[in-house]
Every structure is written in C-alpha cells, then in structure tokens.
Amino acid sequence: MIQFQSKFPDTPTSIFTEMSQLALQHQAINLGQGFADYPMDPVLIQEVTKAMEAGYNQYAPSSGHLILRERLSEKTNKEHGQYFDPDTEITITPGATIALFTVIATFIRPGDEVLYFDPAYDSYQPSVIAVGGVPIAVPLNYPDFTLDMALLKTWITPKTRMIILNTPHNPTGSTVSPAQLLQLHALIRDTNIILMCDEVYEHVIFDNHTHHSPLAQQVLRDRTVSIHSFGKMFNCTGWKTGYIIADKTLTAEIRKVHQNNAFSTFSAVQIAIANYMEDPDTYQRLSVFLQKKRDLLMEALKDSPLKPLPVKGSYFQLYSYADFSTLPEKEFAVWLNKEAGVTGIPLSALTEHFGDHQLIRFCFAKKDGTLEKAAARLRELGRSIQAPR
Ligand code: PMP
Ligand code: GLN
Secondary structure (H helix, E strand, C coil), X not given: CCCCCCCCCCCCCCHHHHHHHHHHHCCCEECCCCCCCCCCXXXXXXXXXHHHHCCCCCCCCCCCCHHHHXXXXXXXXXXXXXXXXXXXXXXXXXXXXHHHHHHHHXXXXXXXXXXXXXXXXXXXXXXXXXXXXXXXXXXXXXXXXXXXXXXXXXXXXXXXXXXXXXXXXXXXXXCCCHHHHHHHHHHXXXXXXXXXXXXXXXXXXXXXXXXCCHHHCHHHHHHEEXXXXXXXXXXXXXXXXXXXXXXXXXXXXXXXXXXXXXXXXXXXXXXXXXXXXXXXXXXXXXXXXXXXXXXXXXHXXXXXXXXXXXXXXXXXXEEECCCCCCCCHHHHHHHHHHHCCEECEEHHHHCCCCCCCCEEEEECCCCHHHHHHHHHHHCCECCCECCCC
C-alpha cells in the first residue's frame, strides 16, 4: 500500500461542499454556498457563443487576451486613479481561488509567515500550507469585524512575507477605509511584506459606501497584488475566470508560476467578457440589485428570532440565533438544514479564533421567491419549530 504523509491532516472537506450536499439530501433551501440561483445575463452567454464561432477555441495568450487586459486597465484607472499596464501588470486567471494560490506559490517559501484576517475565506490557510508557509490568522475586532491594527502589529515579524486582506469581506461583509489602508502601509512600509488583497466582491457594496482598494494608494503600489473574479462580477461562478493586478516587478514573477500551473484561461470567455463589459453598467448595477435582496431577507426575517449583523458589502450576511438556541454554530447549521429546511454556513467553519457566537451566514444572492420561501420557514423558529438543546 502506498504511504505518504498528508500535508493537510486537519483540513476537512470544504464547508461549502458539505452544506450543499446536506441541502440536497434534505431538500433544503440553500442559502449556504455563495452562488446565485437566478440566471446570468443571456447577452454574455451569446457573447461566448459568438467568440467560439469566431474561432477563439485554442489556447489564449498566457497572460490573457490583450483586449480584456486593456479593458481592465481602463476600468482600474477610472475607479482607482492608478494606471496599470495591460502588457505587464494584468494577468487573466482561471478564477480567483487559483489566482490566490498562484500568488502564494510565487512568493512564499517554507517557513515564511502569511498573516490573514480571521474569519476568512477557506482557501487561504491550506494554500499557504501547500507551499510550506506558516499561516497565521489574526482575529478581526468583534462584533464589527474591523481590522485590529494594534494586534496586527504584534504579529508582524522578520518572517512575515505576506498579508492577505479581503474587502468587502467574506463572511462578515465588513470593508476597509482609505485611512486603514494607510495605517496598514505605515506598519509595513519598512518591510518586504507583500499585500495581497482579495477584492472579488468589489462591485457588491451597499448603502452608498465605496469600495476602497489598495490599488488606489500610490504608496502601496509596489507591494500590492489584487485579486478579482468575473464569476462574482457577472454571476457566473461556474466559469471560474478572474484576474490579478500587480506592479510589473511582481507580475513578472507571478506569471512564471501562472504559466506553469495554468498556462492560460478559457479563451472565448475572455473575448466575451471584454465585449460585454464595454458597458460598465453590466457590473455597476450589481450593488443596487443585491442591496434589494439583502433588504428583502432582513425585512422578511424581522419577525423571526434571527437577528442580522450589519453588512457593507459582499453577498453574505451573518445572522445571530442567540435568542433562539445555544447550540454551537456547526450543530445549529446541521439542525437548521434538517428541521427548518434552510441551509446556511456556520461562522465557526471559517474561523480559528472566534469560537461560537451563535452566528450563521446566509447568502442572499438568490431569487426573491427563494428568499421569501426561506424566510417563511425561518419565521417558524420559536413557533412550530422549537429550539434545539
Ligand atoms: N475570495 C473570496 C473571498 C470568495 O468568497 C471566493 C468565492 N467565491 C473566492 C475568492 C473565489 O472566487 P472564484 O470562484 O473566482 O475562484
Ligand atoms: N466563495 C463561496 C462562498 O464563500 C464558495 C466558494 C466555494 O464553494 N469554494 O460561499
């Protein structure tokens, strides 16, 4: 029998896989995994068909089709006031998750420490472990999930090689301000620490807040790597297409890994997206659209024992069930799925430090009818459905 030593003895099956399977098993309404249950824009689908018919069916250039990189350069300049050269500073990737991994594999050597904020998207920690780095989860402030700069400072050592920031933040919906980005810069300006910013929810931002990217900060330009996902921008998570923006010195190194782990990204989709996003409304309308859904779910749950936490961006919201049950989060999520027929993600699956606060994450990127149906079931908590012990 072949023997090997697992690099990931403590890494469970992804909570998203686990909860989606449970949802299917109990025919629950799935507000767990982050994907929309409404169709994407057929216009973009048509664009892909057109690109395929036009012959874009062989390998794309390794860094991506230039027309798309040019579009992204213009967009970044318009939104953040910084020019990134499409030739040397923008790279198209097969999704954001692989982009995150590529950047980690590019810069992290065995023993290097990578700081990220807890709670966190679940791919950061195993990606760092895969390349021999040391992942360190620095807790966000509780209960507003803002950055704790003083705490972060205590974790920065000569071994720190990278900080991963995610704004708007999954799973809490918190965001960072320009002042915080400048504080962060003050902490790392005399180091060689790379700042990798996961901005996949950049266009899902509510209540007239603005998304603040480190790309907008000239002082952070030479050390920032920014990660994006078209899956989130255009409601096609299954397409797994994204991109990386970074200064040319960093990009040159990132492309050495990218060309050997992916080489290139789905060709026709790139052409289609480049044509589609010529009209910025295709992604700018997302915030208003999703804010209505966030508000619909909150309103529909007003008479339930679930209490929403504030959310500034992303398509997730944490709800507290502390008034209803004392069960730990994972047990509660499993119970809720089975007994109420609604699936959510327990916060505990995405955190190392927070322990149990009776919080569950719901994804509101769902049809209005799905949200209404889920809310009707959740309003039965405390009525026909009694609290579990
Ligand atoms: N980062 C965050 C914070 C996410 O929530 C997700 C999941 N959608 C990703 C990255 C991955 O994006 P993609 O599906 O493009 O790999
Ligand atoms: N990002 C999505 C979420 O947080 C899911 C990604 C995945 O399934 N791996 O729900």
